[in-house]
Amino acid sequence: MSADSLGVYGCEMADTSPSIDAFAKTALRFEHAHVLVGNCMPGRNIMWSGLYSHVNGVEGFRENKSPSYPVLCDLAKQAGYFAGIRGKVPHSTPYTPYAWDAVFDNDANGEKHHNKDAASYGKSTADGIRMAEKENKPFCLMVNISDPHKPFYSGPRDPHQPTRTFSADEVPIPGFLFDAPLVREELASYYSSVRRADDCFREIMSALDQSGKADNTFVMFLSDHGMPLPFAKTQLYFHSTHTPLMVRWPGVTRANSVDSTHMVSAIDFVPTLLQVMQHEHPTPEILHGRSFAPLLRGKSQSDRDFVILQYNENAGRNRHPMRGILTRDHLYLFNPWSDGKRKFATATTGTATYRQMVRRAKKESAIAARLELFDHRVLEELYDVQNAPDCMVNLIDSPAMQNTVESLRNQLTTSLARMDDSVAVVLQSHPDAAIRDAFMAKEDELTRVSQRKRKSPPTKPAKQK
Template structure:
């Protein structure tokens, strides 16, 4: 019996060593517009403060429980195409040039998938690409099964290596089918798969199995719904008063918006579960890195806003989960700030590839393993004006304790928040004399970040609508973008 125990132990050690030495498979899963608190494990952690306590994301939670959860993960520009470009290039958008949702991404050489392919990986992009209305095989990948722009939730045509194919069913179920087929075909070779879900992007149409899932839940209004940014009162003066609402609660905060949003998240969670189950079935689980995140957050009435883009927490914070049984602990929580810029460097390090110097993010590996002594305490956030949105150009610095938001050409809109005392960003301190020392400190950090990130105004951003005095001209569109 002792001999059998020794042999079993040696076998386990051998299997672990093999997993350590073999290139890990990498599966990168991205949802679209999923808020940082859009996980049932986070809602449970928030307790009485949870606004969406009814959420059901058991499979996303599995990654968190079996891996590492980042409480403070952020994007550096809260918009679909720019965020995805940063996760391809490891660079800020003022560097990589993708500053809005209307630009194709054509680089097939200097990107994460291209570097992984050079390192011997079979690479694939399945699901949402969303770089404008770009068609064709996705650059830098060996294989792609994707759709044009946002696609549609049901019966969406996919382009398989650039060739259009009709599909039947809910879009993220179909994408997961393609992903499962890719994994099965490449199970004996290192692969790097990006599975990009459409959910929970607008046009919310959940799978039919969940279209009544949350119909009877209690809806809760956001505590900071009346704390509007200054530009809202400027653009929509009729809503300047605190008690004036931009949106109808029943229609837009409730059943027609919030509920189907979360029902589509539940559909994407099913896809996550199918992938996790397949890895276990194929005995690939131990040596596969799973990274789950979103391209940006989303407002559900906070600050009287919908959509994303602005520099408030609900927009810029995202879920981030990483699981790698061969090397990473189970159930670890990391509180340090992680960025979407960090993910390419992280994946390259795990693949045994040195991240290029042009990457502006940091690998998260040493942080996860508890070997990182110093870590970032601040980062730059940005958004560039688009002609179809009321959100103005803005630049912000976010530290572990505070936030400064600046609006070029409108100094009177500036915001300063003490995030330790005011996590919902309800009390703007910028013009309060008693906080002048915090303001001065944040101004210095802002200038420091501009230098460190090599900031420059992007040439390809639309021109700001300014009057003869250099001030914003009010946006003429509807408030609920």
């Protein structure tokens, strides 16, 4: 879900998120919060390990059967919490099944909850709180709402109706897309699904309120990536990673407050939550992020002015490595796979919007140019996200921007080298096509090996210590 699909983050259409907007009035809202990749399994594993994908071993949708590090589930349990999860279970840890105290995807009779059923999220939350109370433990619940992930709301016959639906003629068109009847219809289904996600959130918070524990519960709300449409999901553009991060920590955060200064990201979640739980990481030196708990207490932090972005592969295990650095003003992207021939593989090519883009590109040059960029990219991209966050004009060749390009390129190279990311060497020699080709030959071999392994019999995961 894109941040600007919510009212509190500036949605142009009213009533997409009344419950989330109401929560924002009780919480601290971050204006410059970002996830680090635009697809769910690698993104979530960055969040809950505190490690970038090339280190945590979950670069796409391949499991890491033998992780050498703990994730939030382990850390919460070590801190004495009851750790439970609802939804996105296979995507939230390095492998599945994992050692959660409980998984709340089923009801009391063992029947699987439908992931689009709003009421079931309240039931799962209540079940988790009750089970933790029975074990005399505080709870750490990860409740992952499916919407607005596809499949979207499907219309009047959908058994899981949102409390409000939206029509094609009233939806806003994101600046990175284009206006067309089929695009509007898909967006209407998307925004109706956003409202259904809001209904789910309402049920979760209602269950917390009814438990009597709301005044003693830390609540963090975010989205794992942008809307599942072209130029948002499975990308590193501004609307791919901008997340509506809001935190309510009773007695600590100030209600209806906004941090519009500091840049925070998903890599910082684990160290922050460890401070909230008053627990130490067993090997804190391996973490790539740092706690922003001081910001929750109303303090300031230095060196909060950029975020490093990373993409490696999609669900089909096709590798198209991309790296980026985002500041409050600019986004620089490096795409070493782009050679004018390789075609980007992503789930959003299955959307009606992408198919419409392909059809219209045959007659409309502007859309043809967008399709060419989507499919083949260019080696480097630079965007003015302060003034034009839709990332429609690539400034990489602008004479006036060359100092900015060089500065961001160097900063990204240094950051990647510091965490032993192999792309650092390629970026440092970015004009050298031979180095890029050699790098991508290794990436292609990883794809072939991975796709062969995908067809092999599964192995048992190692036991987590």
